[in-house]
Amino acid sequence: MATAAPLDACAEDRIRAILDTVLDPEIPVVSVVDLGIVRGVRADPPAVLITPTYTGCPATLAIEMMVRAALDAGGFEDVAIETQLSPAWTTDWITERGREQLKAYGIAPPPRGAPSHSLRGTDMVECPRCGSTDTVEVSRFGSTPCKAQWRCTACLEPFDRFKCH
């Protein structure tokens, strides 16, 4: 493989802008950047560093393919994509904007400081539809590995909650 030229600051910015447009395939309102999956852009040798959310998340491969396609379309065929496991992804890396987008999409965002919380999640969970905190967990696992199923006892609607991780 030919050695790719190092990225200059301008190219790094353009790559970051491209990554901002790549949406999570299973939550197609939040970008991979806002989800905290992108760990960085390395100048030399040029690479985008991404980290999986869950070890077995089937979306990981899809995300890599989408990032690849976006980079190629932007003229960055030479920029590699590398998976970085450490430090392990945590929901604390979801940006404020990402949290707002999750909520608007109907998914209760995880609270901050998640890793220090007990798995029991004693904190209050706000219904993303009506805002009530009168909510109960229905199932620890939901439609994807990263979500749990909850129900609002005020508006009676079920909703997904992004698990603390």
Next chain:
Amino acid sequence: MTALLSSTAPGTRDAALSDYALRLGDDSLILGQRLGEWCGHAPALEVDLSVANFGLDLIGQAILFLGIAGTVEDKGRDADRLAFHRDVLAFRNCLLVEQPNGDFARTMARQFLFSTMQVALFDALTHSTDARLAEIAAKAVKEVRYHAELAADWVIRLGDGTEESHGRMVDGFDWCWRFVEEMFDMDETELALASEGIAVDRATLRAGFDARVEDVLREATLPVPAYPRAVRGGRRGHHSEHLGHLLATMQFLPRTYPDAVW
């Protein structure tokens, strides 16, 4: 144990490390495959989702561990190759994970015992001097804690439930109990790796495991079975007949169509 790796050739260390990564990966792979059998059959939709998600997490771990095993072995085998093109005698998983699901109670007993061990193991493995193992463990332990906790919830709910569910939970633990010892066995390979801080000395995890299991069983109003004569051999490839059947299902497609891709 005198055969410490520091005094041996790097090739020997590689062989041990590859074997260790296979053991870790095979435990996760085989249990992941077993849990997949529940998909569409679990008692309720939520349980179906939970069990399938456990399986996904475990298979994700397996991909990473088997990837290391293949890299260290350096014979051109990747994780897929190791998962789908190895025969039963070459598998290194412990016997507990290959046991048939039985009813839901037995599946939860198996999960509780395995995940409780795995939490302790991965917690310790985050300190491994092998950075690759340490980072996989750090990632996976967060997921496995969930498994252990959910399985404990079910053990308590069923054990402290009806006469029927209590009886089934007792039977489930009775079935699984003889396979517990093997999960904590140390052999020459692991002792040598542990002496270098690469592997975890499983014996050090035992007291914590026993305490946790006893706590949960007490809360579940279940008796703690006496340890019967342990059954072991998985780490050397001596498996129960069940593993062959599992592999036949799991490996059929890639072996019949070797060039098939997603």
